Amino acid sequence: MKKHIHGWQIYLAITFILLGIMISTQIQTQNRLMSDLSLQSTSDLSIMLKNLTDKRWQLSEEIEEAENNLIHSQDDYKDDSELMSRIDSELERLQLINGTIEAVGSGISITVQGNLLSSDLVLLINELWAASAEAVTINDFRVTPTSGIGYIETLDKTYLTCDGNVLHEPITIKAIGNGPILEKSLTMPGGIADNLSLYQIYLHMELQEEMQLEALPTQPQLRYGKIPDKE
Amino acid sequence: MVWLIPVLGLLAGILLGSIISLQIPLTMAKYLSIAVLAALDSVLGGVRCIYENNFNGLILLSGFISNALLAAFLAFLGDQLNVDLxxxxxxxxxxxxFQNLSAIRHYVLSSFLKKHNLHATQRKD
Incomplete structure (x- = not known):
């Protein structure tokens, strides 16, 4: 066979080289073609469009979700600020009620003339609380929910006490709140002022535009009471 | 070993094509693919002719080029005429x-078996 065919290998090699170039070129062209949109078939473009549209919606949803998360985060931050503000406000309110801070505001100043009993003093203070007094002092001793009013006796005289503090005469009660209402609550017919007047105890009341009530000298200690666990 | 040079030629051609990296317009890709098919047919026809002892290098080369160009042209013409040529x-x-491959396979196997039988006969003798 080799005798009859001269140089066939060369011719064949040349054609093979050309064929190799063509195949290589075609592969490269096909690869380029695959990434060229203008030459895709309608069905392929439709599928690609659908896929891209789906992807777009998916990304839009992700963006929307991310924006919502951002808004929620900002709201949480705002909520935290508002919460802290409310907590501060509530803390101040509780401090005012518990007498751990000074109280400033309008109200009424009552000076008691006469021999007041401890029970009378308790009734008087309760009447002020009932008339929405927000802070009360007796001779500049702050009255709190845990205050105790009593008396002590000495050899020559009996003294009223508030939380163990001796109340010297004249006893002056100051209450922060709506002054006219506080006054009316005491002076209403058949009220405590009338009752005390029967015992020659008179109340001299004076509305005050601005008063400052002292805070408790020491913070009340709570050692046994706890808030129950929330379930 | 007689096929080493053509096979090396094919590998060299693929390598050369990768290096040269001809930029064919994408619209011509379809025609180039049919040209490759025609060229492959020509090459296999040439190989077949070798086994049939009627190989002619010039005919192979001319057929290779003309068939490739003609096939591409016919595909192009079909697109222009809206006929799927x-x-x-x-x-x-x-x-x-497939016909050429079948014939080549036939000749290769026949040649192999002929040589094998010849060797077996020589051993017997």
Whole structure:
């Protein structure tokens, strides 16, 4: 066979080289073609469009979700600020009620003339609380929910006490709140002022535009009471 | 070993094509593919002719180039005339390629068996 065919290998090699170039070129062209949109078939473009549209919606949803998360985060931050503000406000309110801070505001100043009993003093203070007094002092001793009013006796005289503090005469009660209402609550017919007047105890009341009530000298200690666990 | 040079030629051609990286317009990709098919048919026809002892290098080369160009042109013409000559060319060249491969396989096996039988006879003698 080799005798009859001269140089066939060369011719064949040349054609093979050309064929190799063509195949290589075609592969490269096909690869380029695959990434060229203008030459895709309608069905392929439709599928690609659908896929891209789906992807777009998916990304839009992700963006929307991310924006919502951002808004929620900002709201949480705002909520935290508002919460802290409310907590501060509530803390101040509780401090005012518990007498751990000074109280400033309008109200009424009552000076008691006469021999007041401890029970009378308790009734008087309760009447002020009932008339929405927000802070009360007796001779500049702050009255709190845990205050105790009593008396002590000495050899020559009996003294009223508030939380163990001796109340010297004249006893002056100051209450922060709506002054006219506080006054009316005491002076209403058949009220405590009338009752005390029967015992020659008179109340001299004076509305005050601005008063400052002292805070408790020491913070009340709570050692046994706890808030129950929330379930 | 006689096929080493053509096979090396094919590998060299693929390598050369990768290096040269001809930028064919994408619109011509379809025609180049049918040209490759025609060229493959020509090459396999040439190999077949070698086994049939009627190989002619010039005919192979001319057939290789003309068939490739003609196939590409026919596919292009089919697109212009809105006749799918591309598929017709694929079919025709596909059939011819398989026929050539079948014939080549036949000749290769016959040659192998002939040599094997000859060796066996010589051993007996």
């Amino acid at each position: 591309y598929m017709a060319a694929v079919f025709v060249f596909g059939v011819r390629i």
